[in-house]
Amino acid sequence: MIMNYLKKITGTLLLCFIAFSCAEDDNDLGFVNGVATPSNIALLVQLSQDNSGTATLTPSGESTSLFTLDFGDNSGTVEIIPGNSVSHIYSEGSYTATLIAENINGETTEFTQQVEVSFLPPENLVVTINRVAGDNFSIEVSAEADLAVGFEVLFGDVQDETPTPMMVDETITHTYPDVGEYQLTVTALSGGAETTSVTETVVIDNPIVLPIDFESETIEYVFEDFGGAINTVIDNPDASGVNTSSKVVEFFKEPGAETFAGTVISLGGPIDFSEFQAFKLDSWSPLAGSTVKLKLENANDPNISAEIDALTSTTNAWESIFFDFSSADLSQEYSKVIVFYDFGNAGNGDTFYYDNIEQTSVASTQIGLPLDFENANLNYQIIGFEGAESELEANPDPSGINTSDNVIRTTKTVGAQFFAGTAIPLDVPIDFSSTESISMKTWSPKANIPVRLKLENSSGDFVELDVNTTVTNQWEELTWSFTGMTGGIEFTQVVVFFEFVVDLPGDGTTYYFDDVELAISGIGLPLDFEDPIANYQIIGFEGADSALEANPDPTGVNTSSTVVRTTKAVGAQFFAGTAIPIDEPIVFSGTEQIKMKVWSPKLDIPVRLKLENGNGEFVELDVNTTVTNQWEELVWDFSGMNTTPAFDTVVVFFEFVVDLPGDGSTYYFDDIDYAN
Incomplete structure (x- = not known):
């Protein structure tokens, strides 16, 4: 375009010269022919210092009307009017720029210039490494540097690692496979050969922090045992309840272990008490x-510590x-948690379990089981009704199985309704996930009177059972088995009735009760003999040899693993049998x-089932076998008999025929349960 423009100017000048020559001398063009060939050609190259590769190129020369510049990097040519400059971006490298200078006659002179483009190494490289919140194995990396056009990162956790690119102002995340020390290298790129690198040591650890659930496969749970305690993470042996x-x-706790035997769990940092000032621990104790005892201790000074004791309230079941x-002085730093079991007693070879150590709010003000009436911070609502006067009072007889300070007194006033009782609302519904039995300590001046325990809620759902007292003027523990009755219902009120006899009015008698709680999950119906x-x-x-054994014939109606074998030895008494005491009485x-499943080699022989208790009360009934050498289910119907007592022993007799001695036959039975 510039060349066309110059040609037009030249043409115009020639016409002028022709016009003048017509006036003066048509053949005088000497001043044009006298223009010199371009000379003293030069190319000034100025490179920026920001590693952008930007160059400013300024041509110069004499007798030149136009420059044509080839940058030497295969990017093409450009025309430049004398006195002007051109900007061009080079990659790092060596180039030969070619400049052609042309005069108005079209004569040219060629000039070459070496262009050396080299980038400076990045400066002031700063690498930032941060942990990812909630993930002990992941980090976030970012970097900044002067003169950098980008970065590459080597995380140092694999051999022959391929660098990970990272843009300017970018943050990238990386997850390490395991704990350990890793050398992380960040390289700042100049856009050319020059680079600047920084290597940082990344320490990946997975400290123990609250809450501690002992479920992580990557945390190394270290126990500093002392005094004869041995702590080990194991599979939950009783995954039930809470x-x-x-x-x-x-x-x-080894036999002979110190009374203070325990273990230390060191945390990754001081405990934060800003939100929670109490701890909860799930415990299983025999x-x-x-x-x-739970003790908190400073990492460096054992004299800085705080400790609190709590009591287990059940056996062989999980509780919180x-x-x-x-x-405690919570301004101190505590980073050790120390656990003691059966503190104050020497080791006896007992095994305890614990789990889920976590911070929680200060002891709950909500009322729920167990109810021991000892917490002065709780607002127990003791509601007597229909003529029952009920209050929280001092224990009038702190002896025997109940030496606690506080109990509930209830007086069934003269003329009170037979259903006069005491209601205690609960804030926390009863959790029957581990057992469906409730125990309560009672004190009564009357023996063999029914104590009704009723559980209910605001929706009108309820269950209720009667259990008789067995002693007078002393504490005893009664148990109500609601097995099969709770049905997942949430009960939020406990109601207690003494001497619940229809149409029998109150006579002014005073009773006491205490320690309403979930009963120890003991042996009771159904008896399937499968619990290890x-x-x-x-x-x-009387000549019956009985034991738990593997099911010899797991077919038909009974494919279970374990059954009871009983062999009626030769010459055994006709009433030889098998007794099974149970913890949860049959009510x-x-x-x-x-009903019960039986296996007999004999057809049509009587099998006697007897239910009895320590008071001499019993019911018994015979039902005959109907098959041989296979399992069948028999049903004993005690309707019409006195089934009011609570029976705590099941007795089974095979071939109960008066004066017929044993002949060495072997029988089996299993799955004793209530029948519909």
């Missing part, structure tokens, strides 16, 4: 009323126990039938 998690800690540290933890007592007597409600 703790169905997979992993727990086994606390074994001992009720045993002291669990609480430790209120709100009165349960201590089944299989008692053969008939809604049915008076019991």
Whole structure:
């Protein structure tokens, strides 16, 4: 375009010259022919210092009307009018720029210029590494540097690692496979050969932090045992009730272990008490009323510590126990958690379990089971009704199984309704996930009177059972078995009736009760003999040899693993049999039938089922076998008999025929349960 413009100017000048020559001398063009060939050609190259590769190129020369510049990087040519410059971006490298200068006659002179483009190394490289919140194995990396056009990162966790690119102002995340020290290298790129690198050590650890659930496969749970305690993370041996998690800690207190045997769990940092000042721990203990001590200690000074005791309230079942540290000096730094079981007693070879150590709010002000009436901070509502006067009072007889300070007194006033009783609303519904039995300590001046325990809610749902007192003027513990009756219903009120006899009015008698709680999950119906933890007592007597054994014929109606074998030895008494004591008494409600699976080599022989208790009360009934050498289910219907007592022993007799001695036959039975 510039060339066309110059040609037009030249043409115009020539016409002028022709016009003048016509006036003066048509053949005089000497001044044009006298224009010199371009000379003194030069090319000034000015490179920026920001690693952008930008160059400013300024041509110069004499007798030149136009420059044509080839940058030497295969990007093409450009025309430049003398006195002007051109900007061009080079990559790092060496180039030969070619400049052609042309005069108005079209004569040219060529000039070459070496262009050296080299980038400076990036400066002031700063690398920022941050942990990803909630993920001990992940980091975030960013970097900044002067003269950098980008970055590359080597995280240092694999061999022959391929660098990960990272743009300016970009943050990238990386997850390490395991704990350890890693060398992380960030390289700042100049856009050319020059680079600047920084290497940082990244320490990946996975410290123990609250809450501690012992479920992580990447955390190394370290126990500093002392005094004869041995702590180990194991599979939950009793995944039920309040703790169905997979992993727990086994606390074994060796025989002869110190009274203060325990273990230290070191945390990754000081405990934060800004929100929670109490701790909760899920506990499983073979001992009720045993002291669990939780101690918090400074990492460097054992004299800086705080400790709280709590008591187990059940046996062989999970429960949550609480430790209120709100009165401790929480301005101190505590980073060690120390657990003691059965504190104050020497080791006896007992095994305890604990799990889910976590912070919680200061001990709950909500009322729920167990009800021991000892917490002065709780607002127990004790509601007597229909002529029952009920109050929280001091224990009038702190002896025997109940030496606690506070109990509930209820007086069934003269003329009170037979259904006069005491209601206690609960804030926390009763959790029957681990057991469906409730125990309560009672004190009564009358023996063999029914005590009705009723559980209900605001929706009108309820269950109720009667259990008779067995002693007078002393504390005893009664148990109500609601097995099969609770049906997942949430009960939020406990109601207690003494001497619940229809149409029998109150006579002014005073009773007491205390410690309403979920009963120890003991042995009771149904008896399937499959629980590996349960201590089944299989008692053969009068020539019957009885024991738990593997099912010899897992077919038909009984494919279970374990059954009871009983062999009626040669010459055994005709009343030789098998007694099985149970912890949860049989209480008939809604049915008076019991079913049992039996296996007999003999047809049409009587099988006697007897239910009895320690007071000499019993019911018994014979039902004959109908098949041989296979399992069948028999049903004993006790309707019409006195099934009111609570029976705590099941007795089974095979071939109960008077004066017929044993002949060495072997029988089996299983799955004793209520029948519909």
